Amino acid sequence: MTMKEKILEAAEKRVRGVGFAEMSFRDLARDVGIKSASVHYHFPTKPDLGEALVTRYAEQFKEELDRIDQIELRAALDAFVGLYSKALVLGESICLCAVMGAEAIGLPENVNARTKAFFEMNKAWLETLLTEHGVEHAAETANLIVAALEGGMIVASTSKNRAIFEQVAEAAIRCVAN
Amino acid sequence: MTMKEKILEAAEKRVRGVGFAEMSFRDLARDVGIKSASVHYHFPTKPDLGEALVTRYAEQFKEELDRIDQIELRAALDAFVGLYSKALVLGESICLCAVMGAEAIGLPENVNARTKAFFEMNKAWLETLLTEHGVEHAAETANLIVAALEGGMIVASTSKNRAIFEQVAEAAIRCVAN
DNA sequence: CAATACCTACCAACTGATAGGTAGATGCAG
């Protein structure tokens, strides 16, 4: 793993834990064993780092989406939920884009653009899946599922109660079955 | 309005915009026209301020919930959504508890407890409403609606697109009708 | 030789928080 990747790895962990604002170049430097000035060598400014972070996160997520078999609707939805479920580690991390999205108003525009793209990618993947399986209101339902999973993660994280996320996910999927 | 209230007002605006971590005592002091040391007089520490902030937000929200007529299901749900809709001002603010919830992992425990209570209050109100109207899976659906609205706010805010929130809200309500 | 990937050293700005002072209102004993 290159130093650049190690920095991104450390940054992702920190942002998903305490937020973008609360993550500092010095923290990252300590995490990966170099000096903060050297972090600036790889990512000149904080917005640069933030953009790279979300871009990488979205790419990795896209790869996992592509691995989901879309033939069976229910199985595909479960797999989709599974990706979000994996992102939720109580007391440790939630989805990077839930954090970035909640902070969006105070964030640099290049970071927001990438976060927006992440949500759009998820919605598009779901919409295609639902449409292929003849589900009505595919676009609205796709938006609902993404929103519910992101929101469910936040509520569950606050309450330190995984069951809330699972209930939300189940209810969201039930909406599709209709 | 007392100075304490003016500070809470200013703090709420800032936190809902840029997050709890990014709000400083000096910003608030400037906002209300006193010095930062005087803000500490009213709220000794930042966790104290955070707790008071979420408590007040939840109380005000509770008052609005109590004003909703629960006789007609659809009308009550629309009114509920309306409260969230009002909290979303693109490029300016989202729900205070969406922000606090997303930052929860790095936040003081007393603040998290209040945020958790806010979500629970909303869920309980919805669950009662749904149960009264004989809706199945009332608890899970209540959690779904809260999660979807909070998440929908975040996605819409990131995308600067109100329509996403409205679609999510509509789809969530359609789930109840089932 | 020059690019890469680090380093030391530094900067101004900002952070939450504290110590200690003060003007004005309130309370209450003589």
Next chain:
DNA sequence: CTGCATCTACCTATCAGTTGGTAGGTATTG
């Protein structure tokens, strides 16, 4: 009614620590 004490709500000044970012040096590699 007077006079002293206390309380409220601010103030100035300051602190140590942290922040993003820069300038300029250095060792290693192709």
